[in-house]
Amino acid sequence: MVAPFVGIRTFLKAPVITNKHKIFNIIGVPYDLSTTFRSGSRMGPSAIREASMMLTDGDHPRYHINPVELGLVYDAGDIEIKIADTYQYLYDVQSNILNFEHTILLGGDHSITLAALRAMKLKYGAVSMIQFDAHADTWDGQPNHGTFVRQAIQESLIDPFQSIQIGIRSPIPNNIRVWGNNQGLLNIPSWEVHENKISDIILKIKNHIKINTPVYLTFDIDCLDPSVAPGTGTPEIGGLFSHQVSEILYNLSDLNWVGMDMMEVCPAYDNNQITSLAAATIIWNYICQITKIRGLK
Numbered sequence: 001m002v003a004p005f006v007g008i009r010t011f012l013k014a015p016v017i018t019n020k021h022k023i024f025n026i027i028g029v030p031y032d033l034s035t036t037f038r039s040g041s042r043m044g045p046s047a048i049r050e051a052s053m054m055l056t057d058g059d060h061p062r063y064h065i066n067p068v069e070l071g072l073v074y075d076a077g078d079i080e081i082k083i084a085d086t087y088q089y090l091y092d093v094q095s096n097i098l099n100f101e102h103t104i105l106l107g108g109d110h111s112i113t114l115a116a117l118r119a120m121k122l123k124y125g126a127v128s129m130i131q132f133d134a135h136a137d138t139w140d141g142q143p144n145h146g147t148f149v150r151q152a153i154q155e156s157l158i159d160p161f162q163s164i165q166i167g168i169r170s171p172i173p174n175n176i177r178v179w180g181n182n183q184g185l186l187n188i189p190s191w192e193v194h195e196n197k198i199s200d201i202i203l204k205i206k207n208h209i210k211i212n213t214p215v216y217l218t219f220d221i222d223c224l225d226p227s228v229a230p231g232t233g234t235p236e237i238g239g240l241f242s243h244q245v246s247e248i249l250y251n252l253s254d255l256n257w258v259g260m261d262m263m264e265v266c267p268a269y270d271n272n273q274i275t276s277l278a279a280a281t282i283i284w285n286y287i288c289q290i291t292k293i294r295g296l297k
Contacts, residue, residue, distance in 0.1 A: 114151055
């Protein structure tokens with residue numbers, strides 16, 4: 001067996017090739033010019049890849065598979081971000097997603113998700129979105145990493161009546177909160193997850209999404225509590241814990257997932273890579289659960 005710390009620093013040591021026969025395409029987007037507090041998530045993709053080396057010394061303990069060994073995953077590297085790039089990266093992300101079957105983006109700040117949702121709209125029409133986040137990201141005004149959900153609704157990229165926000169707990173103006181509610185977004189705040197059984201949360205989510213609806217997963221690492229994920233630009237106390245996230249996503253395996261992203265990992269504020277490892281593991285779980293439930297080979 002090759003030691004986990006040996007080898008190329010791609011995600012899960014996946015090969016760096018463009019192969020249409022592989023299902024899961026990993027793309028890094030090292031962009032953070034839209035942050036509103038602490039910058040540094042441009043270094044997130046490399047940190048997530050580095051941490052993913054920990055996950056390469058065996059099969060998944062729950063799904064009993066290794067998707068890289070099955071030839072299902074490759075790492076396409078990073079979007080080429082130009083200095084002071086404000087808009088071009090969005091077009092580059094969108095065009096890259098359209099070229100592949102199932103793309104997983106490594107951010108970067110959360111403004112990047114808008115490009116992913118634009119690509120989803122071209123492929124599937126308006127999708128359902130499940131957003132794990134501490135922040136609603138429905139702010140108004142100049143586009144930034146806190147406005148992409150409002151933009152996605154205004155551009156009809158998502159169906160808000162089938163979209164869910166999980167873990168929201170940050171300060172928010174009442175008019176912004178009410179706007180999101182009026183659009184049809186289902187908000188499951190962090191305290192609701194803490195106070196209820198996971199099975200109750202799963203039932204609430206599944207009752208909100210029609211069967212076979214294309215679902216896009218966007219994960220802001222600040223959804224997790226800062227005690228388990230300190231490496232992010234806008235931490236908020238009272239967040240979810242990794243075991244809660246793992247169980248929620250495990251029980252949503254049968255949704256029609258069509259893509260995901262992992263945003264706002266900021267390694268400069270991380271302790272012992274625990275934030276990056278949490279991000280890498282959530283992505284690993286996602287890949288493995290889809291591989292298993294769909295019988296991919």
